[in-house]
Amino acid sequence: MKMNKKYGILFAVLVVSVLLVFAASVGQSKEPGVEEIKIGIVAPLTGGASTTGTDMWQSAVLAAEQINAKGGVDVGGVYVPITLVKGDTETSRESGVKAVTKLITEDKVDLLIGGFSSGITYADQVVAAEHKVPFIITGASSPIVTRRTDIDTSYFFHHCPTTDDYPEATLLFVNEVVKPEIYERFNFSEDRPLRLGVLYQDSKYGEGVYEGIKKAIEKHNLNMEIVSAEKFKMSETDFRTVLTVIKESKPDVVYVAAFLNEQTLIVTQGRKDVGMNTIYLSVECNDDPDYYTGVGRWGEYSIQESRFSPYTIPSGPIHEAVEKFREDFKNRWGTSPSMMGASTYEGVYIAAEAIKNAGTLDKEKVRASLAELEMPQIVEVMQNGVINFSSDYRESKFALYMEQLIWNESVGETRPKIVWPDSIKETDFVLPDWYEPGSSPAATATATKATEECKTLWYFDEESLKCQQKEFCGMYMYKGLRTFETEEECKAALDKYLREKGEEKETPAPEEPGFEAFLTIASLLAIAYMVQRRRK
């Protein structure tokens, strides 16, 4: 009897368990996405690239909030809100794989957006391919992410210019604008090929740019010669030796494929330490406020390829949209959006449009809808003004433009001005006086003479805030130095500078984080020390 009771209890427990599991499985089998559209944002929210990652996340949040404020996305006649889920790659491949795996298997997202860094995306997209989840890649520049053959890439849509696109636009600009200026000033023969020095990061991104340079020269039959091609390890900080080697190859212009921290050091060390007074060509990821602050005056007259700038907006139909995006972003987050943020913002709108056209959250149908998508450009200028993905490698095509960094006295930093293409340019390209071309001894001698010319000027700097006169020879500049032809000009500028500085002091500037936290930590350490002593 006792045994029967025991088995009865066991049987009851078993039945209840089975019922519970059944109920749970019924709950889970409910069509996901009926109540919400889950989008995973794959971005480096921590680690070395966390600034960019945070910007990508904030831009995506802004887009999702804007869409949700209008009721959400029309999915087969029902308006469904977007829910974003963070996928932190921690700026590493291993964590990228973990983040995408979690987004797909645990969070069960309907779609992925983001993917900063080609190397990280190359690793984590394997998981997305395996689970056949559509992925709008907005932050990886290597074309390989949609062209590799070892996985099924048909679910990947590349909404970011590739490393083939950057050099093509940049070298066409150099050929059309920079080369004629150099050749005219130094009386070079048209037959002489333009001498191009290349310094690139030893990564998929850097190698991609270098290959893109070679392809662009060949594709457009450009009269250019690569006189040096040197690479450096990612996160390198000492470029003096490699820049000295490039200088020795006597380039007319130097194309650098680097990330922001590296680019800042390359231009600064190249001009300040190595004395390579040339035109530096930079890839778009460096069109960032931190770059302008870091590079200071050494970046003056260098060239920046771009598609979304923090300080300038191309004229044309998207001008208002960009201004509104910036304003909305600033109101929401208190800062300005970056380029990667802009494409991620667009990525959310692209996803919404594709889901709306598909009328379902079925991944295969959303993929097909993305492949056939055709929608107006949003905040970045697209070729033909339309966002669509190419039928071969599912790449959207951006209309890239070139900026030149011009010194801005009022902010004490350089600011970009669009110099190409002609349809949207703000100003003409300037070949600076200190510029030194590559080979041709006669020309170099002329250039050296030009830079070593001395001139007596009035000046003031941040160290001595009074107008003084001094003889300046050759290239003489540093952050904070301002020079003038006359004493009056100098005094007027100094007055203005002091006024602005006074105003700056009155306005509470955003505080450098640190002081309070530092004191708190120091106090905690001291308390811990005292406690330990007492214990002894």
Place this chain on the structure above:
Amino acid sequence: MEPGVLIQILVWGLYAGCIYILLAIGLNLIFGVMKVVNFAHGELLMLGAYATFWIYTLSGVNPYLIIALAMIILGIIGVFIERLCFRPIKGTGKLNEIFLSLGLIYLFQNLAALLWTTDSRSIHSPYSNVSVSVGSVRLPLDYIIIILFTIVFLIAFQLFMKRTTIGRAMRATSQNRDAAALMGINVERMDMLSFALGSALAAAAGSLWLISGQIVDPYMGSIPAIKAFAVVIIGGLGSIPGAIVAGLTLGIAENVVPLFMQSFAGLLGVSMSFTAWKDTIAFFILIIVLVIRPTGIFGEKGE
């Protein structure tokens, strides 16, 4: 290659060597006295650079004058690290010390990210526009100051270690801890002092690194630390002269050897860039030294 170019590259190598020396000597000092391998030494360099950046931003004074203050701050932090972290686990096994210092790496990196964010920071030296002509070569004044600063510092350090009572006591502790304790030396105090001095040297290296135009971010310490470990092992664990010789060798070799390799490849008709091989060269030298002389150039058996 033109002689002028070679001289210029040698100076870049000397500069790099100076940073490695300052970092490696601190590491060596801590190891010599405490027999502790501090893997978080690169993070002390990072904190030193941040200290200089922070004081410079707040005060605006000549950054070279701030180095001393940054060294004092890091010296104090070093005391806390020794008293709160390393002393309690001393003698409990090498594995504990290793994991503790690895933990400190993450702690300091995240602490710096919290205090100063992960944005890169830089400062501009007041002499960044000044160059000195040496023959046909123009060398930035900052690099000459850094090289001279390191020389002066090494002389002062040697004098401190050889001529002062504390220096002698530290050396005695380093040579034989038990005998030193029996002779009345407070070896625990020597541990604390060596950690403070090692941290201060890392701060000097970090400050000079920043002043030379480099940028600082919370994750910058790892690569210089790895190089400093290579210097310590090449020079011999616990050997100060070894660290000096190895630091200079490594700094110059990693700058010059890639160029020779490139020229050699050119002679063989192969066009190849070796400039990204800097770290490979550093560790290749390390392997060669370890194979030929496992104790390092100036190392002693048993270290």
